[in-house]
Amino acid sequence: MRRRLLEAIGVAAVIIAVAGILKGSRGSGEGTAASSGPAPKTAWGEPDLQGIWTDVFQTPLQRPAKYANQEFFSDQERAELDNQRSAIPRRDKRVERGSERDVAGAYNAVFQSVRPTGRRTSLVVDPPDGRIPSLTPEAMKKTGLEREYRLALLQPTNTCKNQEPGCAGGKFGPVSPKRLQVPPLYNTGRLNRNNDPEDRSMSERCMAAVLPDFAGYRRIVQSPGSVSIFYDTGQGQGWQRVIPVDGSPHLPQSIRLRFGDSRGRWEGNTLVVDVTNFSPKVSFMAARENLHLVERWTRRDETTVEYVVTIEDGTTWTKPWTIKQELTRQDEQANRIYYEPRCHEGNYGLPTMLLGARIEERAFAAGKGPDPATKDTATDFGNEGGVDALVGGGG
Amino acid sequence: MGNRFRGSTMAIAIVSAAVGAVVSMSVTRTTGQTSRPARTADGKPNFSGVWQANNEASWDLQAHEARPAPVTQPGVYPYEYARVPAAPLLALGAAAGVPGSLGVVQADGQIPYKPEAAKIKKENEDNWIDRDPELKCYLPGVPRAMYMPYPFQIVQSTNKVQMAYTFAGAARTIHLDKVEGPPDDTYMGHSVGRWEGDTLVVDVTNFNGKNWFDRAGNFHSDAMHLVERFTPISPDAIRYEATIQDPNVFTRSWQIAMPLYRRLEPNAQIIEYPCIGFAEEFLYGHVRKQPLVKRWEGETMIVDITRKVPPADRFHEWYRR
Numbered sequence: 001m002r003r004r005l006l007e008a009i010g011v012a013a014v015i016i017a018v019a020g021i022l023k024g025s026r027g028s029g030e031g032t033a034a035s036s037g038p039a040p041k042t043a044w045g046e047p048d049l050q051g052i053w054t055d056v057f058q059t060p061l062q063r064p065a066k067y068a069n070q071e072f073f074s075d076q077e078r079a080e081l082d083n084q085r086s087a088i089p090r091r092d093k094r095v096e097r098g099s100e101r102d103v104a105g106a107y108n109a110v111f112q113s114v115r116p117t118g119r120r121t122s123l124v125v126d127p128p129d130g131r132i133p134s135l136t137p138e139a140m141k142k143t144g145l146e147r148e149y150r151l152a153l154l155q156p157t158n159t160c161k162n163q164e165p166g167c168a169g170g171k172f173g174p175v176s177p178k179r180l181q182v183p184p185l186y187n188t189g190r191l192n193r194n195n196d197p198e199d200r201s202m203s204e205r206c207m208a209a210v211l212p213d214f215a216g217y218r219r220i221v222q223s224p225g226s227v228s229i230f231y232d233t234g235q236g237q238g239w240q241r242v243i244p245v246d247g248s249p250h251l252p253q254s255i256r257l258r259f260g261d262s263r264g265r266w267e268g269n270t271l272v273v274d275v276t277n278f279s280p281k282v283s284f285m286a287a288r289e290n291l292h293l294v295e296r297w298t299r300r301d302e303t304t305v306e307y308v309v310t311i312e313d314g315t316t317w318t319k320p321w322t323i324k325q326e327l328t329r330q331d332e333q334a335n336r337i338y339y340e341p342r343c344h345e346g347n348y349g350l351p352t353m354l355l356g357a358r359i360e361e362r363a364f365a366a367g368k369g370p371d372p373a374t375k376d377t378a379t380d381f382g383n384e385g386g387v388d389a390l391v392g393g394g395g
Numbered sequence: 396m397g398n399r400f401r402g403s404t405m406a407i408a409i410v411s412a413a414v415g416a417v418v419s420m421s422v423t424r425t426t427g428q429t430s431r432p433a434r435t436a437d438g439k440p441n442f443s444g445v446w447q448a449n450n451e452a453s454w455d456l457q458a459h460e461a462r463p464a465p466v467t468q469p470g471v472y473p474y475e476y477a478r479v480p481a482a483p484l485l486a487l488g489a490a491a492g493v494p495g496s497l498g499v500v501q502a503d504g505q506i507p508y509k510p511e512a513a514k515i516k517k518e519n520e521d522n523w524i525d526r527d528p529e530l531k532c533y534l535p536g537v538p539r540a541m542y543m544p545y546p547f548q549i550v551q552s553t554n555k556v557q558m559a560y561t562f563a564g565a566a567r568t569i570h571l572d573k574v575e576g577p578p579d580d581t582y583m584g585h586s587v588g589r590w591e592g593d594t595l596v597v598d599v600t601n602f603n604g605k606n607w608f609d610r611a612g613n614f615h616s617d618a619m620h621l622v623e624r625f626t627p628i629s630p631d632a633i634r635y636e637a638t639i640q641d642p643n644v645f646t647r648s649w650q651i652a653m654p655l656y657r658r659l660e661p662n663a664q665i666i667e668y669p670c671i672g673f674a675e676e677f678l679y680g681h682v683r684k685q686p687l688v689k690r691w692e693g694e695t696m697i698v699d700i701t702r703k704v705p706p707a708d709r710f711h712e713w714y715r716r
Contacts, residue, residue: 043553044436050552195684197675207671219568221550221557223443225431228550228557230566240559240566242548248662257667281672333574340581341564344671345533345605348711354682355710361684 039269039299044224047269047299053327054217057118058085061214061323063130067121071130081117100158104381119326123214126310126322133319135286143286145184150378152176153192157376166379175373188283192378194357197350202282204350206343208234210284211241211259211275212293212309214325227264227271238341243273250276256289258282271297287313303329353377433630435551440593440627443551445663446655448542448635451496455611456651457506458498464491465610466523483524486691486698493610499542501636501650506613512644519612526714528606531678532670534565534582536606537599537621538637538651546658548665556588556595561668569597577601580617595625616643631657 040048063070073081095101122130135143151170154160160167179193190201202208209231216233225246232238245264255261261277275293278284284291296308305327312320357377363369435441454465464480464487471477484491498504508516519526529535535543545561556569569588577585580603588597604617619641626634633655640648676688681702691698705713 042436050555196687197679197683205671205675207669219557221552221555221568223435223550223552226443226548226550228548228559230557230559230568239564242550242557242559242665244662244664246662248664251664251666255666258669259667332572339578340534340583342534342582344563345582351679351682351711354679355704358682358684358704 039301042222046222046224046266047271048222049220049227049271049297049299049305050222052217052219052330052332053305054330055118055214055325056115056328057120057326058115059118059120059123059325061123062132063122063124065131067130069128069130070121071125072119073117073121078117078119085114085117100375101381104379120324123323123325124321125324127319132285132321133317136314136316136318139286139316142185146189149178149181149183150189150191152178153373154376154378156371156374157192158374159376159379164379166376166381175371179373186281188281190378190380192376194353194372194377197354200350200353203234203237204347204353206237206347206350207258209237209239209259210282212284212295212311212323214323217330218327232339232341234343236339236341236343236346238339243271245271250274253277256280260291260293269298271295273297284311285316287311287316290315300326305329431630435553437553439551439590440595441551441630442549442556442595442625442627442633445546445548445658445665446633447544447546447658448653449656450499450542450653451494452499452542452651452653453539453544453609454493455496456498456500456609456613457496457611458500458504459493459496461495462493465493466521482698486693486696499651499653501652505649507646507649509644509646512614516612516614519607519614521612523610523612526612527610528714529562529610530674531714532563532674533605535560535562536582536602537567537584537586538623538639539606539608540565540567540583541623541635541637541655542653545668546663546665559665561665563670564667569595580604582606584621593627595623597621597623597625599623614644615639615641618643625655628654631659 042048042050124130124132127133147169151160151167153176154167154170155173156175157167158164160170160172163172183191187198188202190204191199193199197205213231213233216231216238218232219230221228221230225244227243227245228240229243230238230240239259241259241262243262243264245266247265248263250263251257251261255277256279257277258279258281260275262273262275264271264273266272273293273295275291275295278287278289278291280289282288290313292312294310294312296306298306298308300306307325307327308322310320310322311317357372360369360372360375364371431441431444433441435443463478464484466481466484467478468481470479480487480491500506506516524530529539529543540547540558540560540562543560543562547558547560550557550559554570554572556571557566558569559566565583567583567586569586571588571590574587580601582603582605584599585601586597586599588595590596599621602615602617602619602621604615604619607614619639621640622638624634624636626636628634634652635655636650636652638648638650639645680687681704686700686702689700704710
């Protein structure tokens with residue numbers, strides 16, 4: 001009997017050893033394990049999304065109407081577009097030195113990233129015509145009120161006097177009584193007023209980043225049960241999220257967050273992330289607290305992650321819509337394109353805008369300067385026509 | 396015959412238990428971090444999860460008794476131990492106090508400042524409200540982010556360890572693989588790590604010198620070189636040590652050490668602390684067209700606030716030493 005027991009223990013030892021070997025063979029070494037096929041796996045056997053990723057192509061958000069339901073350019077169309085785009089003079093002209101327009105146009109061509117034309121005719125792939133669905137009547141009313149307010153603040157400026165694109169939909173006139181009123185919604189854009197930090201855009205306040213983000217670099221680091229994504233976006237306004245992939249439920253509805261609350265799960269090789277609980281202080285194309293995202297992240301091959309996001313807000317758009325984007329892996333060694341988010345720490349611009357306005361107000365009160373209300377500190381001069389009329393969008 | 400049968404049944408039970416144990420060690424549980432495996436797939440201690448220091452280092456690294464407030468003024472008596480809260484903190488009563496602490500500075504508990512630097516430390520203390528970068532919601536830097544009173548999350552992979560902090564959404568990537576340095580000096584430093592047995596050793600450099608260690612004015616320069624050591628005490632506790640070298644500020648290197656504790660609540664997670672918005676009134680309220688925060692009135696106290704705009708050459712740098 002003892003011999004039987006010893007034999008049985010011997011068998012047990014072999015089984016344990018075999019199980020150990022099987023566990024060890026799942027892969028070792030770097031976070032991006034040696035790929036055993038088109039889609040690499042992590043050391044613990046999950047699809048590997050890790051690395052620094054960005055969209056290296058210029059693709060407009062919406063599809064120009066002439067491409068109708070065509071999702072991809074032909075190679076010839078792409079080459080032609082690249083030719084045409086390289087012939088467009090970039091934003092490099094000076095106007096009258098020291099004028100408002102000259103200062104406002106200070107971001108010349110050097111500051112603009114120009115990427116080659118991508119395969120896709122648009123980021124939007126659903127609806128099939130590549131156009132964002134129409135706004136709901138409720139949303140149209142809200143954006144209408146906001147536009148009306150913005151234009152009222154531009155009323156006494158040269159922008160409106162000269163009927164420039166920045167005043168489209170508005171008219172020239174005296175200083176509006178709306179200047180003394182609070183905006184109809186929590187403002188996230190640039191108003192033509194400098195009473196408070198809240199009059200300036202989220203970008204000027206260093207809080208411009210939103211989810212979903214299509215433009216920046218993202219560094220993904222994974223561990224079992226969580227996926228960390230750090231976004232380097234918007235001139236040092238980057239941000240961090242960690243997606244729990246552990247079956248936990250969303251936070252209570254009462255908790256509202258700038259980037260919402262993310263919950264992930266694996267469906268085969270795709271990380272599906274559900275994002276809710278957005279804050280009313282944040283605006284993604286007019287959607288606020290009712291925004292709901294379903295993201296799908298898939299490592300397609302060694303250098304590509306496919307990012308798909310379905311964007312839904314029944315109070316803003318009449319239908320959900322979907323974006324699809326290919327992200328290309330960046331060199332990790334170089335690391336030099338990956339900056340920490342320190343817009344706020346270096347935000348000299350915002351307090352200076354306000355201080356400048358206070359100085360102008362004092363000068364005006366002393367009869368020594370124009371009424372600051374007649375100046376335009378909101379319009380993005382030089383960009384109204386869109387730099388890339390042919391392809392448009394991006395960055 | 397009966398005995399043999401019993402023997403093999405027992406053997407099967409041993410085998411099943413053994414195989415079960417091996418399998419369960421390699422399975423990642425999906426029911427929250429309380430059942431996380433103690434080791435990662437590549438055999439390292441598993442630091443992934445939500446952690447928090449549980450001490451008073453964020454107030455003051457050194458051992459100290461409790462104080463009435465971070466900023467005080469003379470009381471009735473001319474003794475240090477008889478001071479009272481200064482005006483900005485008076486309204487918070489006992490909630491404004493600084494808790495006592497055993498301190499986290501090792502060896503003799505002293506921070507070896509050079510004489511000029513010791514003076515700056517004292518000035519920082521006295522001018523906490525104008526100078527502490529934390530109050531402006533600036534990126535807190537390392538090591539301060541490690542012991543601020545908020546949870547942080549570690550996502551540990553095989554070539555990178557990401558740390559996501561609650562305060563200001565700060566984060567850092569610890570590179571276990573080879574990367575070039577950052578293009579500029581940074582608030583959060585450039586972290587390069589390696590494993591020495593079960594200890595994660597991290598070299599942090601490329602600081603811009605704009606950070607403090609705590610709310611007591613302890614500071615460093617852009618020459619600081621930090622060496623951190625993360626050693627597991629148990630699956631739910633890490634011993635964190637940091638050796639600080641900064642020849643511009645200190646006469647020798649010195650060390651802090653503390654446990655970091657895993658947040659064991661089910662589904663523990665970071666909830667954002669988006670303090671840029673919180674700090675705007677503090678930072679920019681003095682240049683609003685109309686002052687916004689002016690006055691508060693309670694049963695026994697009225698607090699009136701007057702803002703002032705520093706002169707042009709100090710407008711942006713009003714907090715610099």
